[in-house]
Structure formats: C-alpha cells, structure tokens
Amino acid sequence: MGYPHKPHPKETLILSKHFGEADARTYKGWVKRGGYEMLAQALTMEPARVTDIVKESGLRGRGGAGFPTGLKWSFMPKEKKKPHYLCVNADESEPGTFKDREIMRWTPHALLEGAAIAAHAIQADVVYIYIRGEFTEPWTVMERALAEASAAGVFGAIKIHLHRGAGAYICGEETALMNSIEGKRGNPRIKPPFPAAAGVFGMPTTINNVETLAVVPLILKKGAAWYKGMSLSSPKSTGTKLFSVCGHVQKPGNYEVTMGFPLKDLLYDLCGGILPGRTLKACIPGGSSVPILNREETESCLLDYEGVVEKGSMLGSGGVIVFDDSTDMVYQIMRLARFYAHESCAQCTQCREGTAWTTKILERILAGQGKTADLDLLLDLAENMTGKTICVLSDSCAAPVVSGIKKFKKEFEDYIAGRRKPVMVA
Amino acid sequence: MGVLELLLINHPLDCPICDQAGECELQDFTFQEGRPATRYSPDYAKRFNPVEDFGPDVLYVPNRCILCTRCVRFMEDVAKEPVLNVSERGDRAYIGIHSEGRLDHPWAGNVVDLCPVGSLLSKDFLHKARAWELDKAASICTGCSQGCNITLDTRENVVVRVRPRPNLEVNRYFVCDHGRMNYRWMNRGDRIEAPLVRRDGDLHATDWDEAFAFVASLVRGAGGKAVALVSPRASTEALFFARELFRGQEWSGAFQVVMGEEAPLAGVPNLALRAERAPNARGAELLGYSRDYAAALAAAETAAVVLVLDEPDIAVNTAGALIYVGTVLPERARDARAVLPIANVAEEEGTFVNRDGRAQRYFQAKSAPGMARPAWWVFSELVATLGEQAGGHVATAAEAFDRLAASVEAFHGLSYTRLGFAGAPVPTAPAVPA
Numbered sequence: 001m002g003y004p005h006k007p008h009p010k011e012t013l014i015l016s017k018h019f020g021e022a023d024a025r026t027y028k029g030w031v032k033r034g035g036y037e038m039l040a041q042a043l044t045m046e047p048a049r050v051t052d053i054v055k056e057s058g059l060r061g062r063g064g065a066g067f068p069t070g071l072k073w074s075f076m077p078k079e080k081k082k083p084h085y086l087c088v089n090a091d092e093s094e095p096g097t098f099k100d101r102e103i104m105r106w107t108p109h110a111l112l113e114g115a116a117i118a119a120h121a122i123q124a125d126v127v128y129i130y131i132r133g134e135f136t137e138p139w140t141v142m143e144r145a146l147a148e149a150s151a152a153g154v155f156g157a158i159k160i161h162l163h164r165g166a167g168a169y170i171c172g173e174e175t176a177l178m179n180s181i182e183g184k185r186g187n188p189r190i191k192p193p194f195p196a197a198a199g200v201f202g203m204p205t206t207i208n209n210v211e212t213l214a215v216v217p218l219i220l221k222k223g224a225a226w227y228k229g230m231s232l233s234s235p236k237s238t239g240t241k242l243f244s245v246c247g248h249v250q251k252p253g254n255y256e257v258t259m260g261f262p263l264k265d266l267l268y269d270l271c272g273g274i275l276p277g278r279t280l281k282a283c284i285p286g287g288s289s290v291p292i293l294n295r296e297e298t299e300s301c302l303l304d305y306e307g308v309v310e311k312g313s314m315l316g317s318g319g320v321i322v323f324d325d326s327t328d329m330v331y332q333i334m335r336l337a338r339f340y341a342h343e344s345c346a347q348c349t350q351c352r353e354g355t356a357w358t359t360k361i362l363e364r365i366l367a368g369q370g371k372t373a374d375l376d377l378l379l380d381l382a383e384n385m386t387g388k389t390i391c392v393l394s395d396s397c398a399a400p401v402v403s404g405i406k407k408f409k410k411e412f413e414d415y416i417a418g419r420r421k422p423v424m425v426a
Numbered sequence: 427m428g429v430l431e432l433l434l435i436n437h438p439l440d441c442p443i444c445d446q447a448g449e450c451e452l453q454d455f456t457f458q459e460g461r462p463a464t465r466y467s468p469d470y471a472k473r474f475n476p477v478e479d480f481g482p483d484v485l486y487v488p489n490r491c492i493l494c495t496r497c498v499r500f501m502e503d504v505a506k507e508p509v510l511n512v513s514e515r516g517d518r519a520y521i522g523i524h525s526e527g528r529l530d531h532p533w534a535g536n537v538v539d540l541c542p543v544g545s546l547l548s549k550d551f552l553h554k555a556r557a558w559e560l561d562k563a564a565s566i567c568t569g570c571s572q573g574c575n576i577t578l579d580t581r582e583n584v585v586v587r588v589r590p591r592p593n594l595e596v597n598r599y600f601v602c603d604h605g606r607m608n609y610r611w612m613n614r615g616d617r618i619e620a621p622l623v624r625r626d627g628d629l630h631a632t633d634w635d636e637a638f639a640f641v642a643s644l645v646r647g648a649g650g651k652a653v654a655l656v657s658p659r660a661s662t663e664a665l666f667f668a669r670e671l672f673r674g675q676e677w678s679g680a681f682q683v684v685m686g687e688e689a690p691l692a693g694v695p696n697l698a699l700r701a702e703r704a705p706n707a708r709g710a711e712l713l714g715y716s717r718d719y720a721a722a723l724a725a726a727e728t729a730a731v732v733l734v735l736d737e738p739d740i741a742v743n744t745a746g747a748l749i750y751v752g753t754v755l756p757e758r759a760r761d762a763r764a765v766l767p768i769a770n771v772a773e774e775e776g777t778f779v780n781r782d783g784r785a786q787r788y789f790q791a792k793s794a795p796g797m798a799r800p801a802w803w804v805f806s807e808l809v810a811t812l813g814e815q816a817g818g819h820v821a822t823a824a825e826a827f828d829r830l831a832a833s834v835e836a837f838h839g840l841s842y843t844r845l846g847f848a849g850a851p852v853p854t855a856p857a858v859p860a
Binding site: 352 | 428429432433435436465466467469470492493495511512514515516517518519
C-alpha cells in the first residue's frame with residue numbers, strides 16, 4: 001500500500017502496487033506498466049479457458065460473500081441465446097470499507113481491464129460499472145480512464161457503461177443494484193431466479209466486486225498457480241486482500257496482505273498499534289455487517305475466509321473497525337443499528353420494523369431507561385430478523401447486536417442498572 | 427414474536443373507527459395467531475402521516491398501511507398506469523403518488539379491495555356500514571356487456587356496496603369503477619308497487635289475478651300484430667316468456683343499447699368496461715330480439731298490442747294497446763292500458779348472457795317492494811293465463827331457465843343448477859371477437 005503510508009515490508013503488493021502514482025491513472029501510464037496486454041491476449045482465448053484459469057487460481061469474491069469467482073462465471077449459459085451482462089459492484093457502501101475507492105482512484109484501468117476480461121469470459125456484450133453516488137473523485141477518475149481506454153479501442157466489441165448510484169446502502173446488494181440500473185427502486189429481488197439465469201433486464205448476468213475483477217489481469221499474466229500459491233493458512237483462501245483499517249489505530253488506511261495473515265500483526269505492526277495509552281477492546285473484522293470480535297478473538301484471528309469464521313465472525317469486505325478501551329460498545333452498536341434502520345428498503349416487515357425497533361430499544365438503554373427484559377427482547381428480535389428476509393440487511397443489523405450483547409453484556413447491564421451515566425442520543 | 431407483532435408496532439389499532447374492521451386480514455390474523463399484548467413500549471411514538479386524497483374514490487390512510495405494495499403492483503402490472511410507489515425507506519416508508527398523477531384510472535377502485543387493511547378506503551363506502559352488518563349476494567354487474575361477477579352488499583335491504591367476485595373466465599378478481607358505482611338505482615324509492623289496469627279512463631291498482639286476466643284479454647283480443655320493446659337489462663328468462671306470450675302471433679321485438687366509452691384493464695386479456703352498457707344484449711339476440719329499434723318503433727305505431735319491458739325512457743306512439751311492465755312508471759307509460767310491477771336485478775334471480783356468450787346467474791340480494799315480482803314470473807303467469815303454457819305454472823327461476831333451455835335451441839344442454847356461481851358458455855353462441 002503506497003498511499004497514504006509507505007508500504008510496510010510485511011505487505012504483499014499486488015493490487016496496491018501503483019497506488020499513489022498519478023501517472024498510473026492515465027492510459028499511457030498504465031500501458032507502460034504492462035496494462036491491457038492480458039486483455040488483448042484474453043480476447044483471443046476461448047471464454048471457457050479464461051474461466052478455467054480463474055477457477056484454478058482459487059480467487060473468491062471480495063465483496064463479502066467469498067463465493068468462488070470462476071465458479072460464478074461458469075454458471076452463465078454456455079450457449080448464448082440472450083444478451084449477457086456483467087455488472088461491476090462499485091457501490092462500496094459498507095461502513096468501514098474503503099478499498100474499492102482506492103482501486104478506482106489509483107488504478108482505474110486495472111478495473112476496466114479486469115471487467116473487459118470477465119465480460120469476455122462470460123460472453124457479455126455490455127458491462128455496467130455501478131459506482132456509489134458519494135464517490136466523486138473515483139467517478140471522475142473512472143470517467144476519464146474509460147474515455148481514454150475506449151478511444152484507444154482496447155475493449156473490442158465490449159461496451160462499458162458507468163452508472164452512478166444515488167446514495168442508498170441497499171443498492172450494494174446485487175439484485176437491488178440491478179433494479180437500480182434498470183431505473184427502478186433499489187429493492188432486492190427474491191432469489192431464485194439467480195442473476196446467472198435472470199439478472200439485469202431479465203438477462204443472464206454476472207456481478208463481481210471491484211477488487212475481484214482488478215486482480216484478474218494479474219492472474220492471467222502470472223498464472224493460476226502463482227495466485228494459488230499465495231496463502232498463509234487455509235488453502236481455500238488464496239491471493240491477497242486489501243484490508244481497510246479504521247478506528248483507534250495509529251495509522252489507519254488500506255493494507256494489502258496475503259490471505260491468512262494474522263489480524264494481530266495487521267493492527268500492531270502495519271497499523272502501528274492502538275492509540276497511545278489505550279488497549280484493544282473489540283474489532284469488527286469485515287465491515288459493519290459482521291459479528292464483533294473481542295480482544296482475545298481479535299488477537300488470535302487469521303485473516304482468511306475460514307480463519308475469521310472460526311472466531312465466530314466473517315471476513316466480509318475486509319473493513320476492519322478497531323475499538324479501544326475508551327469505546328462505549330452500547331453506543332457503537334446503537335449507531336450501527338441506526339444506520340441499518342435508516343437504510344432498510346422497507347420490503348420485508350422483519351427488517352423495516354425490526355431495525356427501527358432495535359434502534360429504539362438501544363437508545364432507551366443508553367438513556368438509562370432500559371429494563372432487564374430489554375436484552376432478551378433484543379435477542380428475540382434479532383432471532384426474528386435473521387434468515388427470514390429477502391436480503392441480509394436485517395441479518396446485518398442483528399449480527400452486531402447479538403455478538404455485542406454476548407460479549408459486552410456488562411456494559412448493557414451497567415446502563416440498565418444505572419451504574420453508567422446516561423447518554424442522550426438525538 | 428413474529429411478523430404480526432412487528433406489523434402492529436406502527437399500526438394505529440384504531441379498529442373501532444376503521445372501515446376495514448371485520449373484513450381486515452391483519453385483524454383476522456392477529457385474532458388467530460397474535461400475542462395478547464405488545465412488547466413495544468407505550469413511550470414510543472408510532473409512525474404518523476396525514477390522510478391523503480389519492481383519487482375520485484380512493485383515500486389513503488398511511489398510518490394503517492403495512493406496505494404490502496399490492497396497490498403499487500396492481501397499478502404497475504395490471505392497470506399498467508404506475509402512479510403509485512413506495513416512498514422513503516425503513517419504517518418511514520409509505521405509499522406515494524405521482525406528484526402530477528391521480529388515482530383516476532377507470533379500474534383504480536380495485537386497490538381498495540386489494541388493500542388487506544383499512545389503508546386504502548372507498549370514499550363512496552366511507553362510514554356507511556360495518557362489515558358485520560352486511561348481507562352478501564352473488565350477482566352480475568349490469569354496467570356493461572362484460573358480465574363481471576360481483577357481490578352485492580346490502581344493509582337492512584339497501585344495497586350499499588358492489589365488490590368484485592372472482593371468476594377467472596370473466597373478470598378475474600376485478601370490477602371497474604363504473605360497475606362499482608352502478609348500484610344506487612337499485613334502491614330507488616319511487617317504485618310501482620301494485621299492478622295497475624285502466625278502467626273508466628284511469629289506472630287503478632288491483633291484484634295480480636285481475637291484472638293477469640285483464641292483460642290476457644288484451645293479448646287474446648288483439649288479433650293483429652304485436653310489438654315488444656324490451657330492455658337489454660332484463661333477465662334471459664323474462665325475455666323468453668315475453669316472447670312466448672305472443673307465440674303464434676305476428677310479432678317483432680327489439681332492444682336498444684346505451685353506448686359509452688370502452689375502458690380496458692390493460693394487464694388482463696379480454697377484460698374491459700365495454701362500450702355496450704347493458705348486461706344481456708347477447709341474450710336478447712339469442713332469443714330473436716332485433717337491434718333494429720327504429721324499425722320496431724315504426725311497427726309499433728300500427729300494432730294491435732305493444733309490450734314495453736322496463737324502458738323508462740320509452741318514446742312510443744301506438745294506436746293499439748300499450749302494456750307497460752317495469753320497475754318505475756315513466757310519464758309516457760301513463761297512457762298504458764295496463765302496468766305491471768316487476769323486481770329489479772337485486773330483487774330477483776335470473777341469468778344474463780354476456781358478450782362472449784356466457785350464461786351467468788345472479789342471486790337475490792334484497793326483497794322487492796310491494797307486489798312487484800320477477801319479470802319471468804309475471805310473463806310466465808300471463809302465458810299460463812292464456813292457457814298456452816305446457817307444463818303448468820313456473821314457480822322458480824330454475825324452472826324458468828330449464829324451460830327456456832328445453833325450448834330454445836341455442837340454450838339446449840344447459841341447466842340452471844350446472845350454471846352454478848361461475849356460469850357456462852351458451853353452446854351455440856360463438857364468442858364475439860374483441
């Protein structure tokens with residue numbers, strides 16, 4: 001990671017090698033760095049061959065779910081009877097995550113090249129890059145890069161469109177994103193049908209994260225074995241991953257490490273440790289939607305899909321939120337719940353009403369008016385919000401609440417018993 | 427805990443003043459499955475939004491809304507006029523209407539039926555009756571030739587509401603606003619309540635026996651040509667016995683149909699408010715009545731006897747005997763030799779044949795005023811009085827229909843029982859191309 005900090009020796013720079021180099025944003029600068037070679041080569045290859053290479057590399061989706069990318073591409077119909085589409089999810093709206101923003105800011109051509117290769121692999125004619133509405137700088141960079149690369153004619157018959165979101169968190173959910181591209185309200189759709197059967201405009205569609213696609217040209221260049229070889233722990237998690245670290249560390253920012261890297265080293269070495277005089281209290285390892293880890297779990301956690309699950313959380317999008325001992329966990333959890341209550345699309349009752357009710361209960365506890373029964377009520381609510389809705393937004397609201405009550409119950413009880421000064425939240 | 431508890435936390439629970447109470451899905455499910463008490467703190471405010479005027483007959487009460495989006499989807503997918511949407515997010519969400527749009531589609535009233543709670547209300551029915559005070563009767567809409575299946579809701583012998591009755595072959599689950607509002611005339615108070623016969627130059631009330639004898643003598647003594655001017659809103663059975671009355675005589679019969687604008691429901695094939703605003707024109711045609719009304723009017727001038735069946739706007743001049751059979755007595759019919767009171771569609775049983783040739787039954791919703799009787803009974807008794815009735819008196823609508831089916835070729839093979847609630851195609855009546 002070259003920006004804003006100098007790369008740390010323990011980092012593995014694959015995606016972030018050119019971060020901070022203004023020249024890399026231009027088409028000429030990117031070609032000088034070896035860009036678009038692999039696209040030209042891929043366009044001469046059989047689409048199935050490209051998919052096979054990605055499959056062999058073990059690359060998994062970097063958007064949060066960690067689904068094997070090559071496998072996802074192979075779900076697309078082999079015989080093309082309808083137009084195929086590729087959607088690029090650049091609606092990076094998960095609180096705590098800011099890796100795609102940096103990829104688009106510094107290496108827009110890596111994304112464009114990867115997207116074009118993926119489009120070839122799934123026989124898509126049209127690519128939609130759905131960029132988060134709040135991303136102004138990445139938008140202008142991407143716009144310029146796309147204009148330059150299109151003028152150079154590198155994409156062949158593949159047409160790439162940029163689509164700007166309007167600022168809804170839920171539009172990062174793949175089917176909501178497709179509705180949004182179609183000009184409809186960004187409501188998630190019921191699956192099945194899955195996007196590979198009926199996606200955007202009802203046509204077979206693949207949707208990938210920015211980080212996933214940006215690494216595809218490098219996999220083609222250096223081979224599947226090279227990528228597969230980068231793994232420190234579980235062989236099921238390969239390659240590198242960008243982690244966006246924020247919160248109470250000395251050097252927050254994006255760090256690129258090999259899969260299986262210890263979370264402890266990421267926080268204490270790469271990020272320079274917790275703020276002076278403070279100690280680690282808790283950590284959310286994969287963006288705001290995943291369960292919270294306490295200090296012991298954090299310090300023993302290995303950063304790959306399996307390692308984080310072992311600790312009871314998820315790798316998610318790699319947005320690491322760090323809390324030190326000065327943190328009021330009840331307030332933090334209320335703040336997360338309030339975010340989800342604000343962003344719920346209102347389709348499913350459990351989510352529409354449940355997120356708002358959860359927030360109200362947490363606000364009441366903070367205000368010193370909580371009751372002992374409120375904790376059970378919160379857990380019961382969370383139970384009803386998990387696995388019962390169209391998308392996982394309500395699960396995401398329930399996850400921090402459940403793990404927070406389990407791991408920091410004393411803080412809740414202190415508020416309820418009046419041992420803590422009430423916090424009035426507006 | 428469950429979805430019901432979550433649905434109720436923002437629901438005002440104003441059932442005592444809500445029109446939907448008694449026929450509310452949320453209320454029913456809560457009675458069946460719900461918790462006796464909520465765990466939602468009484469200190470929390472519920473979502474509040476003011477009542478909105480959505481269209482000519484639709485009010486939106488957002489506080490009761492559970493955001494099922496049936497109305498949004500109906501307007502988008504069925505009516506194909508997407509004026510509604512879900513506005514805002516999370517628990518702040520409500521049903522929004524296009525800033526320049528109105529819910530004035532000719533079929534928009536269906537959103538009121540689709541709404542599972544009391545959120546979308548009919549202005550026409552607002553605070554008219556509680557659901558449990560209503561009696562319901564299966565009927566057929568008389569608004570046009572589509573023949574939509576409906577339910578007539580009555581309260582204390584007064585029709586207060588029309589709602590669609592599902593029939594996948596005819597109207598699916600819908601009825602248009604024209605049909606929905608087409609019921610007030612069923613409650614008219616200025617009805618003929620007794621048979622009237624002309625004696626010494628004046629019309630005198632009498633009983634049915636005398637009236638039948640009087641009219642039979644008119645028909646028998648006429649000798650010459652007979653003309654029947656009938657309403658295409660009369661039942662098939664009435665039209666049949668009105669035809670039987672002049673069996674063996676020189677006869678011509680005709681009807682006229684009021685025309686209006688056609689209004690299709692875009693998302694459902696072959697469903698529209700039809701231009702032809704009468705329910706039984708097809709049935710009249712099958713029984714030999716002509717659409718050439720002008721010719722029949724001309725023929726009436728020289729006819730020996732003219733029968734008018736429920737045509738209040740009648741403009742007929744005749745030298746012969748005028749017999750008026752109807753629900754109300756128009757000024758022109760005061761010249762009649764005899765006036766016979768009949769029941770309207772809500773007060774009798776019978777059948778209509780819709781434009782596609784489907785015979786459908788309607789049932790009695792309320793009682794007829796005074797001595798008014800179903801028109802098929804009146805005509806069948808007249809036929810019996812003339813002594814030409816094979817098989818004697820007709821006591822029920824079923825007998826009337828079965829006699830029709832036995833003697834008119836187009837209806838052969840149909841039986842009243844088999845028509846049931848859904849109706850059946852008339853065997854030899856090919857569908858009219860749309």
